[in-house]
């Protein structure tokens with residue numbers, strides 16, 4: 001049985017699964033089910049202890065690309081597969097989110113918005129895409145799409161990942177040792193990294209200080225990538241130009257958090273790439289069929305790598 005423990009639009013998800021997997025018994029919370037018959041669960045962040053009753057569970061399909069919350073739980077047996085979404089319509093949204101930020105900084109729209117407040121008619125010298133160094137941190141399905149699209153638009157794009165990657169038109173570097181030199185060679189940094197033991201706090205004070213004067217930052221992966229206090233300090237002392245942040249160490253960001261009102265921050269409420277029901281259900285259904293055939297689904301999480 002496939003069991004959906006889904007907070008929002010459960011009916012829509014159920015309908016999507018029933019039409020893609022007509023052969024499978026599918027139920028959705030709060031319908032009562034015999035937990036011992038559940039093989040697959042689709043969920044995001046269920047309450048503590050939720051998984052303990054499902055003794056014959058084979059796989060949990062996460063309704064998102066980042067599975068840090070699922071990995072941090074203590075009620076999921078180590079032999080249960082965790083499967084995350086791989087693109088499923090998220091890459092295109094992330095491309096748009098990153099592109100908006102890159103254009104905003106490259107074309108000085110952040111400055112013009114400020115100037116409008118003062119009625120200041122002041123033109124800034126143009127900076128061409130090919131003279132704008134964009135570095136994308138994270139080159140998975142989503143980061144690779146971001147890097148390739150920006151490169152296609154003429155930006156000078158570099159990409160950084162944990163293990164080696166090759167992407168046409170992108171200067172790819174990998175490993176922590178290569179990060180410092182990349183940061184020093186960046187005008188706009190785009191973070192699309194998952195939260196793992198390797199990425200948490202990766203952009204600490206020391207590394208943020210390696211960004212050239214006037215550099216800007218966009219973060220749409222996970223909020224714990226960045227030392228926010230250090231970032232604010234570098235914005236306040238004029239070293240960094242601005243940042244566009246979609247993700248935070250604790251979400252939702254509290255209404256009284258000073259970050260909301262920082263003039264050099266553009267804050268969005270974790271909307272860069274939303275989960276789309278149809279492509280996600282189709283990908284999960286494909287994953288279930290593969291597992292039933294003894295194959296591995298796309299997006300299978302390697303627990304020791306944490307993504």
Ligand code: GLV
Pocket residue numbers: 063064065066067273275
């Ligand atoms: C959203 O943050 C996701 O992980 O898909």
